[in-house]
Amino acid sequence: GAVVSQHPSWVICKSGTSVKIECRSLDFQATTMFWYRQFPKQSLMLMATSNEGSKATYEQGVEKDKFLINHASLTLSTLTVTSAHPEDSSFYICSARDVQTSSYNEQFFGPGTRLTVL
Amino acid sequence: KQEVTQIPAALSVPEGENLVLNCSFTDSAIYNLQWFRQDPGKGLTSLLLIQSSQREQTSGRLNASLDKSSGRSTLYIAASQPGDSATYLCAVRGNTPLVFGKGTRLSVIA
Numbered sequence: 001g002a003v004v005s006q007h008p009s010w011v012i013c014k015s016g017t018s019v020k021i022e023c024r025s026l027d028f029q030a031t032t033m034f035w036y037r038q039f040p041k042q043s044l045m046l047m048a049t050s051n052e053g054s055k056a057t058y059e060q061g062v063e064k065d066k067f068l069i070n071h072a073s074l075t076l077s078t079l080t081v082t083s084a085h086p087e088d089s090s091f092y093i094c095s096a097r098d099v100q101t102s103s104y105n106e107q108f109f110g111p112g113t114r115l116t117v118l
Numbered sequence: 119k120q121e122v123t124q125i126p127a128a129l130s131v132p133e134g135e136n137l138v139l140n141c142s143f144t145d146s147a148i149y150n151l152q153w154f155r156q157d158p159g160k161g162l163t164s165l166l167l168i169q170s171s172q173r174e175q176t177s178g179r180l181n182a183s184l185d186k187s188s189g190r191s192t193l194y195i196a197a198s199q200p201g202d203s204a205t206y207l208c209a210v211r212g213n214t215p216l217v218f219g220k221g222t223r224l225s226v227i228a
Contacts, residue, residue, distance in 0.1 A: 034215045034216075036218075042220065043207065043218040043219060043220040043221055044162075044207070044209075044218045045218075046214075046215055046216075046217070049215060091159075093161060093162065095215070095216070106150075106152075106167060107211070107215065107216055108164075109154075109161055109162040109164070110161060111160065111161035112160070112161040114159065
């Protein structure tokens with residue numbers, strides 16, 4: 001159980017275009033999903049917390065107008081990178097928390113999406 | 119603000135050796151600590167989750183300990199194998215989502 005999927009697994013786009021990444025919890029409901037970004041040889045950095053039915057909370061330094069997050073259902077959150085630039089090239093990983101688990105609220109991670117902006 | 123540090127940043131050992139990876143965190147008010155494995159270009163594989171009330175967790179050749187008061191955790195890998203080569207990430211959860219360390223890049227040489 002507790003499987004999280006991401007689509008696409010990798011994407012290459014031209015500078016100035018927008019890219020949408022989907023994160024789905026396959027076998028559980030997730031009121032909260034998290035988006036992380038990982039640059040080469042760096043750790044995962046939290047970008048934003050997405051709550052179903054409400055606006056996402058962004059970490060300091062993350063532009064909310066550039067990284068649009070939508071969490072329209074208990075099993076799907078999307079991250080749209082708008083007007084992508086080469087410096088946005090990174091590994092984007094989503095994580096979901098299962099509302100049905102114990103109070104420990106373990107986060108389950110997707111396999112990640114590799115974004116390359118030319 | 120929680121900060122997680124992992125030492126060493128990289129480690130190379132011969133096959134069969136036992137090894138210890140270290141993780142420290144600045145805010146001891148945590149709910150749990152988790153160790154992950156990440157292969158190059160891949161996502162995360164959860165290895166062990168230790169709740170704040172626990173001292174250690176074991177899974178196969180892996181043993182993780184937690185000393186919450188001192189802000190430290192160790193991951194012990196017994197009888198290392200080339201397949202253990204990967205980056206190992208430590209992450210802690212308090213009143214925030216998981217905060218990650220930069221990881222230890224492990225190479226096990228056959």
